[in-house]
Amino acid sequence: MDEERREGQTDAAAADGGDASARQWYIIHTYSGFENKVKQSLRQRADAYGMGDKIGEILVPTEEVVELRDGKKITTRKKFFPGYVLVHMEMSDEAWHVVRSTPKVTGFVGGGQKPLPMPQEEVDRIINQVSVTKEKPKPKMDYHVGEQVKIIDGPFSNFTGVVEDVNEDRATLKVMVSIFGRATPVELEFHQVKRPE
Secondary structure (H helix, E strand, O other): OOHHHHHOOOOOOOOOOOOHHHOEEEEEEEOOOOHHHHHHHHHHHHHHOOOOOOEEEEEOOEEEEEEEEOOEEEEEEEEOOOOEEEEEEOOOHHHHHHHHOOOOEEEEOOOOOOOOOOOHHHHHHHHHHHHHHHHOOEEOOOOOOOOEEEEOOOOOOOOEEEEEEEEOOOOEEEEEEEEOOEEEEEEEEHHHEEOOO
16 A cells, blocks of 8 residues: 555545445544544544444545755645544444544534535545645745745746745746846746745
8 A cells, every 4th residue: 555545545444344325424623733643543443343334434635745945856745634534434323423532533523413424526626636736746835925035946047036926726936036127027936936045
């Protein structure tokens, strides 16, 4: 089993038995930073209580993020929804209790006595986003309009400029650079700039 499936995608170890069509996706709230521990504990508890057929996949959605550190591209994993875990389960009082009493789980999202399931389209969108960022890691975005940056790659290397626009979808910045005394907009990818020392 590869790293991505272990950490971010699905845990189908107990999904073989039972009626998967009766299962729906629910979101549980956890202590932030304990999402993977909750996933592991919940799988163990479901198996120990004989609920493996009721509690199927457990998903901690993550994405791969590329950032520049000391001039090198570093790929790291980042959780989409820190403090939340998705569980594909058949809701019953017993299953609710197994999930709710798992250490570091603070409760279900969306309901007092009866949690509301997530729409399948939303789950599909999240799973698709996990696989897309696995193929093409997303640059870490921490630049803001008005911020000064130094260009470290491309034909304008070593120029400095001011960020005029940030396009997160395309992972680009529009930077105003002074060329021959004139402010000129230059479009750059996130990894082509850094904050000046």
